[in-house]
Amino acid sequence: AQKITQTQPGMFVQEKEAVTLDCTYDTSDPSYGLFWYKQPSSGEMIFLIYQGSYDQQNATEGRYSLNFQKARKSANLVISASQLGDSAMYFCAGTFSNDYKLSFGAGTTVTVRA
Amino acid sequence: GAVVSQHPSWVICKSGTSVKIECRSLDFQATTMFWYRQFPKQSLMLMATSNEGSKATYEQGVEKDKFLINHASLTLSTLTVTSAHPEDSSFYICSAQRNAAETQYFGPGTRLLVL
Numbered sequence: 001a002q003k004i005t006q007t008q009p010g011m012f013v014q015e016k017e018a019v020t021l022d023c024t025y026d027t028s029d030p031s032y033g034l035f036w037y038k039q040p041s042s043g044e045m046i047f048l049i050y051q052g053s054y055d056q057q058n059a060t061e062g063r064y065s066l067n068f069q070k071a072r073k074s075a076n077l078v079i080s081a082s083q084l085g086d087s088a089m090y091f092c093a094g095t096f097s098n099d100y101k102l103s104f105g106a107g108t109t110v111t112v113r114a
Numbered sequence: 115g116a117v118v119s120q121h122p123s124w125v126i127c128k129s130g131t132s133v134k135i136e137c138r139s140l141d142f143q144a145t146t147m148f149w150y151r152q153f154p155k156q157s158l159m160l161m162a163t164s165n166e167g168s169k170a171t172y173e174q175g176v177e178k179d180k181f182l183i184n185h186a187s188l189t190l191s192t193l194t195v196t197s198a199h200p201e202d203s204s205f206y207i208c209s210a211q212r213n214a215a216e217t218q219y220f221g222p223g224t225r226l227l228v229l
Binding site: 037 | 222
């Protein structure tokens with residue numbers, strides 16, 4: 001079974017600094033997609049960034065970038081220039097084997113300090 | 115585009131009553147909708163997948179007679195928690211997908227409290 005692992009339950013980061021959130025996945029499928037979502041205290045799930053297994057370049061979206069290391073099966077999220085509004089829970093998720101179901105990691109709570 | 119709404123956003127009910135939650139894709143047609151459940155500080159757990167016009171597919175351990183899902187149109191899916199009990203109190207989130215090749219768009223969630 002495919003699995004997404006996030007090993008950091010919580011992290012603190014100083015405002016304006018960068019933070020890296022770890023995500024590893026376990027699959028033998030050649031085709032898969034990896035996602036990062038942000039969930040603030042309001043509960044809504046906000047899509048941040050997507051990386052396909054065949055994508056040659058690391059995905060970037062504004063202050064978010066995905067450090068995709070295929071051989072290590074990792075897809076870490078980097079948030080640059082952290083802002084107070086970045087405080088939230090962050091989930092790594094994946095779709096595997098042409099299955100449209102999303103498998104979620106346990107999540108990482110990020111707290112940005114002023 | 116790709117906006118998904120849920121109604122209600124909050125519901126408090128007495129034990130034994132049934133609660134219906136609606137999930138709507140506002141600006142696109144969703145061939146597939148998903149229902150998740152989330153307990154505080156935990157991850158999302160997929161409950162079921164529903165395709166328009168067909169029966170929902172439930173994940174292992176989810177009681178289909180307890181959580182009734184109807185996907186009557188390409189823009190509406192409903193989740194009914196039947197005979198709700200306090201242990202059903204949770205955050206329920208739906209998502210919608212145009213097709214299998216696209217990402218899922220999430221609704222804002224519904225907080226259910228059963229007294």
